[in-house]
Amino acid sequence: MxxxxxxxxxxxxxxxxxxxxxxxxxxxxxxxxxxxxxxxxxxxxxxxxxxxxxxxxxxxxxxxxxxxSNSQCPYEGKKGFSLSLVYPTVSDAQRIFNALAEGGQVTMPLQKTFWAEIFGVLVDRHGTAWMISGGQMNS
Missing domain, CATH: 3.10.180.10 (2,3-Dihydroxybiphenyl 1,2-Dioxygenase, domain 1)
Structure with a gap:
C-alpha cells in the first residue's frame, strides 16, 4: 500500500x-x-x-x-480539506487543539460526539483546517 x-x-x-x-x-x-x-x-x-x-x-x-506558492503559481488559499488528528486520550486532543487554535479560529469547539469522547474543528493562524478527535467512545 x-x-x-x-x-x-x-x-x-x-x-x-x-x-x-x-x-x-x-x-x-x-x-x-x-x-x-x-x-x-x-x-x-x-x-x-x-x-x-x-x-x-x-x-x-x-x-x-x-x-x-511562488510568482509562477500564485497562492489561491487552502480550500476543500482538513487535516485530521486522532488521539487516544482527551487530554492529548485538548492540548493539541488549544495550541493549534492560538491565533486562529475555532469553527467547532471541542465537544462530545457519538464517535469520540471529544471532537473539534479549527483553522490555524496559517489557514490550515484541522479536525481533532480524542478518546474512543464505548460501543
Whole structure:
C-alpha cells in the first residue's frame, strides 16, 4: 500500500507554519529548502529566492509536506480539506487543539460526539483546517 501524505501550500509563511507544527505535533522538520537553493538548471525568480520550495515534517512513519506558492503559481488559499488528528486520550486532543487554535479560529469547539469522547474543528493562524478527535467512545 502506498503512503498518503498531505502537501500544504502557503503564502510566504511555510517555514513559520512548519516550525509551529513541529513544535506542537512533535516529529522532526528534516527538510526546509528554498527556491534559491535550486540547482542552476532550475533558476527561480529573484522575488522567490527566500520562499520555501519544499518542507518535510516527519511524524514517526508519517509525513506532512509543504511549500510556499511562488510568482509562477500564485497562492489561491487552502480550500476543500482538513487535516485530521486522532488521539487516544482527551487530554492529548485538548492540548493539541488549544495550541493549534492560538491565533486562529475555532469553527467547532471541542465537544462530545457519538464517535469520540471529544471532537473539534479549527483553522490555524496559517489557514490550515484541522479536525481533532480524542478518546474512543464505548460501543
Amino acid at each position: 502506498p503512503q498518503i501524505s498531505a502537501y500544504l501550500m502557503f503564502d510566504g509563511d511555510c517555514a513559520e507554519a512548519m516550525r509551529l507544527y513541529e513544535r506542537i505535533l512533535g516529529g522532526k522538520l528534516d527538510a526546509l529548502i528554498t527556491y534559491g537553493e535550486s540547482p542552476p538548471e532550475m533558476p527561480c525568480e529573484p522575488q522567490d529566492r527566500d520562499l520555501i520550495m519544499h518542507a518535510r515534517l516527519r511524524l514517526d512513519d508519517q509525513l506532512l509536506m509543504a511549500s510556499d
